[in-house]
Amino acid sequence: xVGHRLEMKIRSVRFFVIPAAILVFVTAVIPLIVLATSVIxxxxxxxxxxxxxxxxxxxxxxxQALLSTASTIFIGVIATWxxxxxxxxxxxxxxxxxxxxxxxxTVAVGAAFIAxxxxxxxxxxxxxxxxxxxxxxxxxxxxVSPRWNSIxxxxxxxxxxxxxxxxxxxRHVIMPLGKNAIFSATALTFFxxxxxxxxxTILGGPGLATVDIEIYRxxxxxxxxxxxxxxxxxxxxxxxxxxxLWSRSRSTELVLFxxxxxxxxxxxxxxxxxxxxxxAFFTVPLLALLAASLRTRDSWSLNGWKVFLGIQKQRGxxxxxxxxxxxxxxxxxxxxxxxxPTGIAATYALSNRRSSHSRLSAFVILPLAISxxxxxxxxxxxxxxxxxxxxxxxxxIPVVHAAIALPFVMRSALPVVEGIPNDLRxxxxxxxxxxxxxxxxxxxxxxxxxxxxxxxFSLAMSLGEFGATSFLTRRxxxxxxxxxxxxxxxxxxxxxxxxxxxxxxxxxxxxxIVLAIDRKSHT
Amino acid sequence: MKKTYIALSTSLATTLLFIMSSCSSETxxxxxxxxxxxxxxxxxxxxxxxxxxxxxIKVNIALAGDAGEMVAKASLTSGNPExxxxxxxxxxxxxRATESKIFASDPTEVDYGDVCVNFDIAALGQTEPPLxxxxxVSSDYKGMLVVxxxxxxxxxxxFLLATVAxxxxxxPDYWQQLVANDVxxxxxxxxxxxTAFTRYGGDRPLAVSYSTSPPAEVIFADPPLAKGSPxxxxxxxxxxxxxxxxxxxLRGTKYLDQAQQLVEYLAGSTFQALLxxxxxxxxxxxxxxxxxxxxxxxxEITTSFSIPPDEIAxxxxxxxxxxxxxxLK
Numbered sequence: 001x002v003g004h005r006l007e008m009k010i011r012s013v014r015f016f017v018i019p020a021a022i023l024v025f026v027t028a029v030i031p032l033i034v035l036a037t038s039v040i041x042x043x044x045x046x047x048x049x050x051x052x053x054x055x056x057x058x059x060x061x062x063x064q065a066l067l068s069t070a071s072t073i074f075i076g077v078i079a080t081w082x083x084x085x086x087x088x089x090x091x092x093x094x095x096x097x098x099x100x101x102x103x104x105x106t107v108a109v110g111a112a113f114i115a116x117x118x119x120x121x122x123x124x125x126x127x128x129x130x131x132x133x134x135x136x137x138x139x140x141x142x143x144v145s146p147r148w149n150s151i152x153x154x155x156x157x158x159x160x161x162x163x164x165x166x167x168x169x170x171r172h173v174i175m176p177l178g179k180n181a182i183f184s185a186t187a188l189t190f191f192x193x194x195x196x197x198x199x200x201t202i203l204g205g206p207g208l209a210t211v212d213i214e215i216y217r218x219x220x221x222x223x224x225x226x227x228x229x230x231x232x233x234x235x236x237x238x239x240x241x242x243x244x245l246w247s248r249s250r251s252t253e254l255v256l257f258x259x260x261x262x263x264x265x266x267x268x269x270x271x272x273x274x275x276x277x278x279x280a281f282f283t284v285p286l287l288a289l290l291a292a293s294l295r296t297r298d299s300w301s302l303n304g305w306k307v308f309l310g311i312q313k314q315r316g317x318x319x320x321x322x323x324x325x326x327x328x329x330x331x332x333x334x335x336x337x338x339x340x341p342t343g344i345a346a347t348y349a350l351s352n353r354r355s356s357h358s359r360l361s362a363f364v365i366l367p368l369a370i371s372x373x374x375x376x377x378x379x380x381x382x383x384x385x386x387x388x389x390x391x392x393x394x395x396x397i398p399v400v401h402a403a404i405a406l407p408f409v410m411r412s413a414l415p416v417v418e419g420i421p422n423d424l425r426x427x428x429x430x431x432x433x434x435x436x437x438x439x440x441x442x443x444x445x446x447x448x449x450x451x452x453x454x455x456x457f458s459l460a461m462s463l464g465e466f467g468a469t470s471f472l473t474r475r476x477x478x479x480x481x482x483x484x485x486x487x488x489x490x491x492x493x494x495x496x497x498x499x500x501x502x503x504x505x506x507x508x509x510x511x512x513i514v515l516a517i518d519r520k521s522h523t
Numbered sequence: 524m525k526k527t528y529i530a531l532s533t534s535l536a537t538t539l540l541f542i543m544s545s546c547s548s549e550t551x552x553x554x555x556x557x558x559x560x561x562x563x564x565x566x567x568x569x570x571x572x573x574x575x576x577x578x579x580i581k582v583n584i585a586l587a588g589d590a591g592e593m594v595a596k597a598s599l600t601s602g603n604p605e606x607x608x609x610x611x612x613x614x615x616x617x618x619r620a621t622e623s624k625i626f627a628s629d630p631t632e633v634d635y636g637d638v639c640v641n642f643d644i645a646a647l648g649q650t651e652p653p654l655x656x657x658x659x660v661s662s663d664y665k666g667m668l669v670v671x672x673x674x675x676x677x678x679x680x681x682f683l684l685a686t687v688a689x690x691x692x693x694x695p696d697y698w699q700q701l702v703a704n705d706v707x708x709x710x711x712x713x714x715x716x717x718t719a720f721t722r723y724g725g726d727r728p729l730a731v732s733y734s735t736s737p738p739a740e741v742i743f744a745d746p747p748l749a750k751g752s753p754x755x756x757x758x759x760x761x762x763x764x765x766x767x768x769x770x771x772x773l774r775g776t777k778y779l780d781q782a783q784q785l786v787e788y789l790a791g792s793t794f795q796a797l798l799x800x801x802x803x804x805x806x807x808x809x810x811x812x813x814x815x816x817x818x819x820x821x822x823e824i825t826t827s828f829s830i831p832p833d834e835i836a837x838x839x840x841x842x843x844x845x846x847x848x849x850x851l852k
Binding site: 039202205213219220221296297299304314315318320373376381385392471473474475476478485486490491493494495497 | 567586800
C-alpha cells in the first residue's frame, strides 16, 4: 500500500521538470536552432576546425581549464571541510566573502589583480589560475558544504574509535559521503573555466584565447557568423555530453541525515593559518579596489564616490545610480523567483531517477554553455515577429538570467534533496499526509539549505551578469555592470574612481545579501 | 501519460510567451522611436527633450553592445530591425553595414575623432614627446609604448590601419621594428589606458588612445587643474587614424518619416553641440562651435591617416592575421 502510494507520488512529481525544460527551450534551444538554420554555411561545419586560431583556442581552453579546476577543487575541498565541520570566528562572513567574486566586473578584478600581483606574474598562466580559484571556489564551498554539514559526528567518531587513522576516516568515510557533491562542483567549475572570457583577456594577455573568445572574435570582429555559430554549437554539445557522461558515472551513495547543528570544534593551528591565508587572498584584491576608488594620480579623494552616489554633478558623466540599483535588484529578484522554484522543482522531481536526472542536468547547462554573443544574436532573430517580438521587452533580461542561474540552483539543490531519507517520506505518507502536506511540512523545512544556496547563486549570477545584458539593455534601465563598463570607457580620474566605487558597491551589496540569506537559513 | 505531458508543457509555454508579449507591447506605443546605439553612447539624459517637444515623439535608446556587436546584430536582423534609427557605425564597419543593407538610405556622417598615440607628460620627464610613427621605433622610446590588439579592440584596429596607410605594403616591417622596440600589446582600450599607461599606475608612458583624451583628462581631473595649466597628457599628432561615425534610418522601420526626422535631429546643431563633452568626439556639423575645453586642450590634428571603408572591409581579416603572426608570437 505504502509502496504503491510512493510510486504514485514519484509519478506525479515528474511534472515538476516541465517549467525548467520550458525555460531552457525558450532561452536556448529554440533560438539556437533558428540561428543555426539561418546563418550556418555547411562547408564551415568541417572546414572551421582546420583554422589554426580555432585549434589553438581549443587546446588552450582545455588545458587551462584542467589546471584551474584541479587547483580550485583542491583548495576548495580543504576549505569546505573546515567550514562545514568546525565553528570559528568569521566562518559565515568567509562563506559570504567567497561568493562575492561571482558578481565582480572583470575590469575591476583585472585591475585589482594587476595592482596586487608582481609585474612578472601579469599575463601568466599562474595569474589565470589564481583568478579562477578566486572566482570559482564558492561553487565548491556552496555545493559540498550542505552535504558535509549533514554527516553525523557519531559516524566519524565511531570510525576513529574503531581504530581508523584520520586519513583512513577521510578516505573511507568522509570522501565517499561528499563524492557526488564534489563531482557536481568539479563539473561546474571546469565548465566555468573552460568558457572563461574576461579573466583570460585581462590576465592572459593578447593572443591567448578560449573558445568563447574565438567565437566573439569571429562573430563581431570578422563578421563570420556562420563560423561563430558552428563553434558555439560544438562547444555546447561538448559540454552537454561531458555533463551527461559525468553524471552517469556517479555511483549511488549512502544517504545519512543529521538534524543537529554544527559541532563546536575548534580549529588547530595549521587550518587556522590556511584560513588566514585564504582570507587574505580574498580580501587583498578587494582592498586594492577600495584604494583605487579613493586614489587619483596626485591625491586621495572622495569625488568618485560622490559622483557615484549622485551627491556631486560631473560634466560628461550622466547616470542615475538609484535607478541602476533598482534595475539590478529588480532583475535579480525576478530571475531568482523564476530560477529557484523551477530548479528545485526539477531536482525534486528527478531525485529518485538517476538517469533522467543526469539527462536533465546536461540539458539545463545549455543556456550557460552557449557564448553570450551567440545567444544574444539567436534570441534577437527568433523573437522578432508579433506577438512574440520580445526584443523590446525588459522581461527578456531576467528570464535569460534565470536560465543561466538554473544549473547552479539545481546542482546546489541536488545533494540536499538526495539527503532527504525516503523513510521520512514514507513515514509521513503512512501517517496520512497527502503529497502537498508532506512537501510543505516535512520536505520544505529540510530543503532550506538548498533554497538558500540556490537563492544566493541566482541573485549573484543576475547581479553580475554582463555579456547577455549588454546585448539586450535599454538606456533607461541599465544595470550596475553596464554602467561600470561605460565608466571604464572614458579617460580620466573621475570616471575611473567612480567605476571602482560602483564595483565596490556591487560587491558589498552582494556580500550583504548573501550573508543575510545564510543567516536566515541557519536560524 | 505522454499526452498530458505535451498538453501541460504547451499550455505553460504559451502562458509564458503570452506574459512576455503583453509586457513588450506595453512598452512600445506608436509614438515612440527606438534609437539603437553602442553601449558607450552616453549623451546627457536630457539630450532628446528638444526633439520630443518639437515633434511629440519619445526616443527610447536600445544599447546593443560594442560597435562591432551592434553591427553584427543589425546585419542579422536587416530588414526587420530592433529599432528605427542606428547611431555610431564607424568607417571600419560601415562597409559591412551597407553590404548587408541595414540602412534604408545612405547614412549620415554624425561625428568624427582620431585614434592617436597619447603620452603622459609627467612620466616622460626630460624626454621629448614623440610626434610621428617613425619616432616610435627610435631607441629613445624603447619599452614605452602600449597598443591594443586589433583583433579585439577598435582602437587597436585603428592604429594598425594608420600604419598600413602610412607604410603601404611594408607595414609588417614597421611592426617588426616596434616589436624590437619592446611594444606591449593588451586586449582592450581600458586595459591599455587604466592598467598599462603610466598615468594610472602602469609603466608605459605612451598609449594608443583618442585625440580627445587630453580634454577628457582635464574635465575629469580630480583635483581640478589650476587655471591655465596644460593638460596632463598630450597627443603625438602625426600618428593618427581618422574615425568617422554614421547614423541612419534602419531599413524596415514602420516610421520612415519620423525616423528621418530623428536622423536630422542627430545631425542638427542642438544635439551635435552636446557631443564633445559627453562622447568626446567632434561634431560633424561644422556650424557647431566647440566647447572651451576642446578649444584649449584638444590638439589640432592636421594630418590623419585614412583608408577607404571598402578596402578596410576587404583586408581587415588578413591584416589582423598577419599582424598577429608578427606581434603575438
